[in-house]
Amino acid sequence: MHNNLIYLTDGRGKVDASLLSGTVWEQLVADNRDSVRRRLVKCAWCWDEDRVTHWMRTYSLSNGTRVVAHQPGEAADHPYRALESDEHKAYCDRVERVGVREGFEAQREARAGDGLTRSDVLLVGSRQISYEMQHSPFKPGYGARERTRRTLAAQRDAVAWHTDSPLIADRARVSMLRSNQARRPQIENPRYAIRILGGYRKVITWDCTVREGHRCPRRRFAGCGAVHARTEPSGITLDDFISQAPAGLILPVQPLERLGFWTTIREFQIWMDHADEAGQPADRRPALGRQTQPEAEGHSRRTAAEDHDPTGLRHTGSLPVAAEVPDELVALQRTALQEHAQLAALDGNAHTAQWKSWRTAAEEFQAAVTAYAASTGGSRYEVEQAAKQAARHLGPHS
Structure with a gap:
């Protein structure tokens, strides 16, 4: 159903209409016959996000489907959205707190330019990371893959799905971080480590x-x-992930x-x-249904031809070294490589200080890549990979 999140002004507060029992739903429909006059059911979407009051119509279709709809001429109906639990809110609060502490911009319930795509928390550093916490199973038509595709199309760099449910992680059909299960007091405790058990x-x-x-x-x-x-x-903790992902x-x-x-x-x-x-x-390539005829050496003609490919690029997804990127980008990446190379010989406070220097260098490189790709209209991924390949070709100390 659409518009499932509603406010009931009779004291019940914010509820999910799709979870009401049949008897309670039928009574609600009867009590809300004249919705504008009764002022019983208010759209939670419009109130939470815009502080606008819209009184909702409630009725059932012949097939039993529940409908909560705006009055004619009001805002468009909203897609299904699960009611935010206390744990869900605590996770988002923690992600926002860690992101702000690390110097990133953190926006709650951030909407993209299309007005529909939103993030539980949008973290903006050198990359825009849309953090999504999933506690309940995905609804048909609003699964993780569809929502990820829309978010990436809204010019966000990545979607960080997170769940503490093994069942949801196994059925998500997208890359998803799975952590140990924690209760609200643990989530709110900054000293409690929420460990990522899968997806990293x-x-x-x-x-x-x-x-x-x-x-x-x-x-x-x-x-x-x-x-x-x-x-x-x-292994990694959720806090460490949030402190590093927006920095690239x-x-x-x-x-x-x-x-x-x-x-x-x-x-x-x-x-x-x-x-x-x-x-x-x-x-990890999928097995072919029909195998090619093997040669006497124990491999196929196609594989033998690949072994003699003079380009040396047949098994890589990287761009050729000759791809044109500005020298400034290559220099920034070489600086980041140099800063990272110094971490190996350090520990304690020296390691922490050097890690911050490395992160700063990495952020500067990622920001420069984003700016260059936007100014040229090219693929950010291709620009980033070309610059990194050129930097590796020269070496961090050359």
């Missing part, structure tokens, strides 16, 4: 030889000699896919360096 991963690479003991993704018995990549679960230090991989994940910028680049044109490493 590290990238592992290995040389495909017999000695390594891994199964060759290209089905070579003795290994193909190439370098492959896979992922393993990694954590990036999503395949955000519209259920097997998508978040990872650090370094490991994101490793993943893309070993990805094919579809953005998947060789060991």
